[in-house]
Amino acid sequence: MKVRVIWIGKTRDPNLAKLAQDYSTRIGRFLPVDVAELKDPKIADDARRIPEEGKRILAALDKTDHVIALDAGGRMWSSKELAAFLAQRLRHGPRQLTFVIGGPAGLSSEVKTRADAVWSLSPLTFTHEMCRVLVLEQLYRALAILHGHPYSK
Numbered sequence: 540m541k542v543r544v545i546w547i548g549k550t551r552d553p554n555l556a557k558l559a560q561d562y563s564t565r566i567g568r569f570l571p572v573d574v575a576e577l578k579d580p581k582i583a584d585d586a587r588r589i590p591e592e593g594k595r596i597l598a599a600l601d602k603t604d605h606v607i608a609l610d611a612g613g614r615m616w617s618s619k620e621l622a623a624f625l626a627q628r629l630r631h632g633p634r635q636l637t638f639v640i641g642g643p644a645g646l647s648s649e650v651k652t653r654a655d656a657v658w659s660l661s662p663l664t665f666t667h668e669m670c671r672v673l674v675l676e677q678l679y680r681a682l683a684i685l686h687g688h689p690y691s692k
Contacts, residue, residue, distance in 0.1 A: 540628060541571040541635045542678060545599055546671055547592050547642035548579035555668050562675035569682040574675075575599060585644040593647025596639055604637040606654045609670060610646055613657030622681035629685075638674055643667050 544563075550556040559574070566572040577595045582588040600606060605628065616624065628636050638658075639650060643666075651657055660673050683690040 540632060541573065542566060543573045543575065543604070543635055543637040544640070544671070544674060544678075545575045545577060545596060545637060546640040546667070547577050547595070549576050550668050550671060552668055555672050558672045559675055562672065562679050565679045566675065566682060569679075569686060572678075579642065588642065589644050589647050590649075592642050592644075593650045596641070596646075596650050597653060600637060600639075600653065601635060603634045605632055605634045607636070607638045607656045607658050608646055608651050608654035609638065609640045609660065609674060610651060610657050611659050611662075611664070613659035615659045615661070618677060618680050619684060621677055622684040625678075625681050626685055638678070640667060640670050640674060 550559055563572055563574050577592075577599055580588060580591040580595070582591055625636075639646065639654065641647075641650070660670060660677075665673065680690065682688075
């Protein structure tokens with residue numbers, strides 16, 4: 540199985556970009572990982588921006604991807620629940636596991652409909668750039684739990 544994380548736009552904050560790269564490298568010790576930064580449509584109006592981002596995200600997905608969309612309205616998982624989810628996917632799913640993070644205005648309804656699961660990191664609001672780091676860190680933590688790595692404690 541391969542893990543893929545898709546998001547809109549480049550991570551402009553160099554500190555967050557460095558952390559995202561660090562966690563991607565750590566995940567790569569356990570599983571192949573790919574981070575895809577899709578081109579930001581640079582549309583100011585959210586009513587037009589969200590559907591355009593949605594088209595770009597949907598075009599980047601493979602039909603066989605198992606998609607987890609990040610959205611405030613999704614289900615919250617503990618780190619152990621995420622680890623159990625990953626373990627189940629590792630055992631029963633050769634499909635690529637793709638996590639999708641939208642732009643600042645969120646995800647289109649079409650992306651959420653395409654998703655196999657919708658995950659909420661927290662009831663708190665984070666910047667979409669910070670969400671990138673949090674998703675990667677939690678994926679690394681979940682894999683560390685599965686492999687008995689001390690990071691998970």
